[in-house]
Amino acid sequence: MTPARRTLLQGAASLGALCMAPWQAASAQTASQPSADRTFAPVPGNWRTFEVTTRVDIPKANGMTRVWLPVPSVNTSWQKSESSVFNSNGVTRMRSDGLQGVQFLYAEFAENIEKPYVEITSRVQTQNRAPIASGQAPAAAEDAATLKYFTRATHLLPTDGIVKTTALKATQGTHTDLEKVRAIYDWVVANAWREPKVRGCGEGDIKTMLETGNLGGKCADINALFVGLCRSVGIPARDVYGLRLAPSAFGYKELSGNPVSLKGAQHCRAEAYVKGQGWMAMDPADVAKVMRLETTEWLKSTDHPVVKPVYNTLFGGWEGNWMAFNTAHDLTLPQSKGDRIGFFMYPVAENKEGRFDSYAPDDFKYQISAQEIKAS
Numbered sequence: 476m477t478p479a480r481r482t483l484l485q486g487a488a489s490l491g492a493l494c495m496a497p498w499q500a501a502s503a504q505t506a507s508q509p510s511a512d513r514t515f516a517p518v519p520g521n522w523r524t525f526e527v528t529t530r531v532d533i534p535k536a537n538g539m540t541r542v543w544l545p546v547p548s549v550n551t552s553w554q555k556s557e558s559s560v561f562n563s564n565g566v567t568r569m570r571s572d573g574l575q576g577v578q579f580l581y582a583e584f585a586e587n588i589e590k591p592y593v594e595i596t597s598r599v600q601t602q603n604r605a606p607i608a609s610g611q612a613p614a615a616a617e618d619a620a621t622l623k624y625f626t627r628a629t630h631l632l633p634t635d636g637i638v639k640t641t642a643l644k645a646t647q648g649t650h651t652d653l654e655k656v657r658a659i660y661d662w663v664v665a666n667a668w669r670e671p672k673v674r675g676c677g678e679g680d681i682k683t684m685l686e687t688g689n690l691g692g693k694c695a696d697i698n699a700l701f702v703g704l705c706r707s708v709g710i711p712a713r714d715v716y717g718l719r720l721a722p723s724a725f726g727y728k729e730l731s732g733n734p735v736s737l738k739g740a741q742h743c744r745a746e747a748y749v750k751g752q753g754w755m756a757m758d759p760a761d762v763a764k765v766m767r768l769e770t771t772e773w774l775k776s777t778d779h780p781v782v783k784p785v786y787n788t789l790f791g792g793w794e795g796n797w798m799a800f801n802t803a804h805d806l807t808l809p810q811s812k813g814d815r816i817g818f819f820m821y822p823v824a825e826n827k828e829g830r831f832d833s834y835a836p837d838d839f840k841y842q843i844s845a846q847e848i849k850a851s
Contacts, residue, residue: 514725515725517793521602522602523847524600525720526596528845529841534840536591537586542824543808543819546580559597572803604793605756606756607752631679636682646659653749666690667692667697668763669768673691675741678817681700693760697760713745713802715743717742717800718740719797720797729764732845738836738843741820742761762782811823
């Protein structure tokens with residue numbers, strides 16, 4: 476079959492209007508900071524453009540082989556998901572789940588196809604985020620139906636039982652939604668921890684985490700815990716699933732991506748909705764990652780000079796060296812014969828023997844890279 480090459484202009488609907496204006500003076504951004512004197516102060520304003528390429532190579536089709544590749548489908552004040560081009564020796568087409576706004580490239584290979592492959596390059600623009608400062612214009616209100624949707628329970632994000640009980644204890648004594656979000660953020664940072672032995676980004680089974688008392692995990696566990704606790708007390712919240720693209724401008728190795736090879740650079744973040752602030756950026760999981768891995772010592776205090784800048788900033792802000800794919804939970808992939816997936820930020824493939832292991836890119840042969848496009 477002649478390889479097909481097509482271009483798609485992304486037209487995903489916005490996930491909500493945001494007004495994240497600069498709220499503090501820009502601080503010097505250096506490639507490296509001494510461990511005892513770190514800064515982490517991303518400021519909105521400058522857009523960065525990246526082309527992100529994912530390629531899957533399958534040694535031999537074993538029966539009908541299918542591949543699903545996530546495509547950036549988030550358009551907000553901090554990301555613009557633009558065009559994608561793709562090519563393959565299979566039958567390919569862009570698809571959407573039709574419910575959660577997820578876009579993906581679907582490729583199908585008959586069993587007589589030799590060396591199936593599919594490659595997609597997507598262009599995105601990203602920028603830093605920070606909360607709205609006192610005295611600035613409030614964010615535009617979000618649609619009521621959207622807010623209700625992001626308080627719902629899902630299979631891995633129940634909002635009753637031990638989840639709600641935990642959230643009520645964490646938010647005891649608070650009054651406003653902003654106070655509740657802060658209390659939950661602080662509770663997650665204080666009680667959850669980065670567990671390097673967890674495969675991939677984790678699973679996000681927050682009920683089991685709370686019932687067992689084992690709150691060690693990775694981003695899909697820790698940030699899902701934050702989201703579930705928020706939802707259980709009526710605060711709209713969502714995980715945002717994506718990929719680190721480039722080194723941190725502030726010298727944090729654990730908050731960086733190597734653009735030459737982004738296998739394992741998948742990272743989810745979170746957002747919580749606060750009236751007046753709009754959708755606020757959150758990432759307690761990256762606080763836990765810095766505490767556990769940024770230095771040779773497991774840092775236990777958020778007052779440590781390496782941790783404190785990250786802890787302070789990731790409540791309301793994040794660095795634009797990362798892109799989002801989607802905000803979907805419990806996704807059923809069209810034409811898949813496997814179970815639904817809890818989230819979608821890894822390539823997925825199946826053949827007659829079942830689903831490939833997305834957490835093993837050296838066995839399930841895929842490569843991800845990024846190139847930053849500098850303004851001319």
